[in-house]
Amino acid sequence: NVKLPPENIGHFLRLGCSPKIRAVTIIPQFELATSKARAALPGSYKTHDVVFNLQRLAVLTTALGRETPDPWLIYRAMEDKVHQPYRMHLIPGLPEILATFNPDNTPGLLGICLSGAGPTILALAVDNFDEIAAKIRSVFDRQPNGGVATEYKLLDIVSEGSTCEKTSN
Numbered sequence: 006n007v008k009l010p011p012e013n014i015g016h017f018l019r020l021g022c023s024p025k026i027r028a029v030t031i032i033p034q035f036e037l038a039t040s041k042a043r044a045a046l047p048g049s050y051k052t053h054d055v056v057f058n059l060q061r062l063a064v065l066t067t068a069l070g071r072e073t074p075d076p077w078l079i080y081r082a083m084e085d086k087v088h089q090p091y092r093m094h095l096i097p098g099l100p101e102i103l104a105t106f107n108p109d110n111t112p113g114l115l116g117i118c119l120s121g122a123g124p125t126i127l128a129l130a131v132d133n134f135d136e137i138a139a140k141i142r143s144v145f146d147r148q149p150n151g152g153v154a155t156e157y158k159l160l161d162i163v164s165e166g167s168t169c170e171k172t173s174n
Contacts, residue, residue: 010169021070022162026115029128031141034154037095042122045091054086061085074131076108076115083116083129096124097153098144105144111137134159 065082068075093100099119106128108114113132120127130137138157145153 007171009171019164020066022164023070023072023074023131024162025131026069026074026129026162027131027134028160028162029130029134029137029141030120030158030160031126031128031138031145032156032158033096033124033126033145034156035124037122037124039122042092042095045095046088047091050087058085058087069129074115076131079115079129080108080117083118085118088122089119092119092123096126097148099123099126101144102126102141106137106140111140113137117141 061082061084064078068078068082089099089103096119103117103119106114106117111133113130113134114137115129115131117126117128119125126141128137128141138159142155142157145155
């Protein structure tokens, strides 16, 4: 007996995303417990760091929906001061990945970040998906002690958001 989700508990807005954008995901083959990733975060933040992230979030939500994505606008909007700096030491190669790749030296790249608590790397792109993945994976390959094995997945952006459907068994 499956219960239906509650209704009318909040409001939402569907944000558009250019159909040209796809997600390049590089998944390091090691587990990073969310509890460990959360423990790396500080107990409080400086106001200017939170404002930095909120400003970028406001830009990113609009920038992703533009018909022709602006690479540097999205790249700058994906910069972070709230979680990535504190988790750098948990993901081998992350500092190099975030500091190295940008729209000028990586054609097709729009932005790059640590996905959630990690260790997955998320790169938004409009072209050259395999080349972008290969560049990021090469950083993991060069890590000490034989490198870090990774998987690569190319994902479409789902613009419908999450849905819940009742099915019969």
